[in-house]
Amino acid sequence: MNSGMSLIVRTVTRLVYGLALVFGFYVIMHGHLTPGGGFQGGAVVASAFALLLVAFGAAGIKGRLNHHLLQTLEEIGALAFLALGFVGIGTAFFYNLLANSGSLFGGPVPLGPNAGVFNAGGTLPLMNWAVGLKVMTGIAAIVIAMLIGARKEETE
Amino acid sequence: MNIGNLPFVVAALLVAFGIYTFLFKRNLIKLVIGVSLVETGVNLFLVTLGYRTAGIAPIYTFAPEAERMVLPTPQALTLTSIVIGLATTALLLSFAVFIHRHYGTLDVRKVKELRG
Amino acid sequence: MKKAVILVAFLFVGAFLLLAATSMRPFGEPAFADMDDYFIANTQVEVAANNAVTAVVFDYRGFDTLGEATVLFAAVVSVLALFRKLREDET
Numbered sequence: 518m519n520s521g522m523s524l525i526v527r528t529v530t531r532l533v534y535g536l537a538l539v540f541g542f543y544v545i546m547h548g549h550l551t552p553g554g555g556f557q558g559g560a561v562v563a564s565a566f567a568l569l570l571v572a573f574g575a576a577g578i579k580g581r582l583n584h585h586l587l588q589t590l591e592e593i594g595a596l597a598f599l600a601l602g603f604v605g606i607g608t609a610f611f612y613n614l615l616a617n618s619g620s621l622f623g624g625p626v627p628l629g630p631n632a633g634v635f636n637a638g639g640t641l642p643l644m645n646w647a648v649g650l651k652v653m654t655g656i657a658a659i660v661i662a663m664l665i666g667a668r669k670e671e672t673e
Numbered sequence: 674m675n676i677g678n679l680p681f682v683v684a685a686l687l688v689a690f691g692i693y694t695f696l697f698k699r700n701l702i703k704l705v706i707g708v709s710l711v712e713t714g715v716n717l718f719l720v721t722l723g724y725r726t727a728g729i730a731p732i733y734t735f736a737p738e739a740e741r742m743v744l745p746t747p748q749a750l751t752l753t754s755i756v757i758g759l760a761t762t763a764l765l766l767s768f769a770v771f772i773h774r775h776y777g778t779l780d781v782r783k784v785k786e787l788r789g
Numbered sequence: 790m791k792k793a794v795i796l797v798a799f800l801f802v803g804a805f806l807l808l809a810a811t812s813m814r815p816f817g818e819p820a821f822a823d824m825d826d827y828f829i830a831n832t833q834v835e836v837a838a839n840n841a842v843t844a845v846v847f848d849y850r851g852f853d854t855l856g857e858a859t860v861l862f863a864a865v866v867s868v869l870a871l872f873r874k875l876r877e878d879e880t
Contacts, residue, residue, distance in 0.1 A: 549838040550734050554846065556756050589870065595862055602851055611851030616837040626837045630736035638838040644847045651858060652756065655865040659763045662872040666770055678816050685810035689803040696795050723825070726817035731829055731841035742841070744825035749845040753857040760864030767871045 521574040530572035538564035541653070548645035549638035555645040559652025566657040575664050587658040594651030600642050601647060615639035680721040687714030701769040701779045705762060712758040716751050723747030 520528060545558030546550075570578060585604030605612025615623050623637040687710055704759025723744035729737060731745040769779065776784050814820060828849060829841055836844040846854055 548843050549840050550732075551840065552730065552732060552842075554752075554843045555839070556752055556846075560756075560759075584869065588865070591862070595858055598755070598858055602855060611848060611854055611855075613798070613848050616835065624837070626833050626839070628833050630733050630738070631839070633734040633839055639836060639839050639848075641836065641843055641847050644851075645843070648847075648854070648858065652861065655861055656759070656763075658865055659760075659868050662869050663763070665765060666767070666872045669842060678813055679815045680810055681810035681818055682807065685806040689806050692802060693799060696799050697792075721816065723819060724817055725819060725822075731832075733833060733839040733841075742829050744819055744822055745828050745841040745845045746825050746850070749843050749850060750853070752842070752846060753853060757857055757860050760861045764864050764867055767868045771871060781873065 521576075522572050526572045526601050530568055534565055536567065536644055537657065538562060541565060545645055545649035546642070547633075547635075548649075549641040550633040550635065555648030556652055558645075559649040560656065562649070562653040562655035563660070566653070567660045570660055570664050575661070578661075582661060584658050584661050587654045587661070590654040591651050591658065594647050594649075594654065597647035598644060598651065601644050604640060613639040613641070616641075680724075681718065684714045684718035684721060687711070687717060690714075699780050699782055701772060701781060701784075702766075704781070705765045705769060708765065709758070709762055712754070716754055716758075719747045719751045719754070 521642040528643045535663045541561035541564075543558070544553035544561055547554055548554035548558065566582065569582075608614070613623060616637075617623055617625065618639070621639055622636060622640070622642055624634050626634050626637045691707045691711035691714060693708075694703055694710065698707065700705060723746065724740050725743050727739070728743040729739050730743040731742040731748075772784060773779055778784070819825075828845055832841045832844045834865060836848050838844045838848075
């Protein structure tokens, strides 16, 4: 049974899939410098997963994207976000302890418009990664579950 | 160029279209589209509230020299609202799929009859 | 008859929405911007990030984001629980 779409769609998907992944991870990684962040980049990566699912069908991705793994990763992202919120509990919940500390992501930032310092922002880049992981795996799990449900509906 | 209150009017029209969908449509998928329309209108209203005339995006990376930036808080809350809207839309569509499985129809008038 | 009543109610609500939209304060001049001015002025000092929106989302208003993450988690778990019966039939 051929559950995917036509050859044209599959070829274009092979071309675009990697680019969408790279762009999504770029948006997550530079969330504290450029427009974007965890939510937006996670949505871009999840749209790449959705493209893969639509083009190749549920049978084409069997064994590669499994919803147990996706759900575990989502919970890891949520717990990492919560833990990063608790980092600054000595002062206040969600206090940015790492900013301007000189350690990881604690570099100084020139005031006013600048070219962007990557090693800055304190807990912001780490939270971007946590939330990006959570959003991308959560939406991908939703899409996989709904696709399997729809395919079940068709075969009945 | 002075456009007056046109963005607020557009947001109000989007919300009004969504309410029209709630009142006059019977198909569950169309009702989900109406919920999305209302969400879009509210998001547009929030972003519009935070706009300053001739303001730039509140990001300092390669920012042009301008003294005004638009307000960041409505944009942040809209970002939150978009993700919540996505999640609730997915949930509503899954409920629609299961109602169609159980009742064999998407018409809300026929769904109200109990069927074991 | 019932449809006419619904139509009148809809026109009433729509008229009020449009009235509210046209009588808002002018577009482009936020009324209360003190908090946002503080965020814009102090983002680079306190959070050391260039992007003020991300600073507001993850630092100044991190609690909102925590609630949002909870909602997303609940939605994902609900969808997966709804489709679980189908998936078990499948395998």
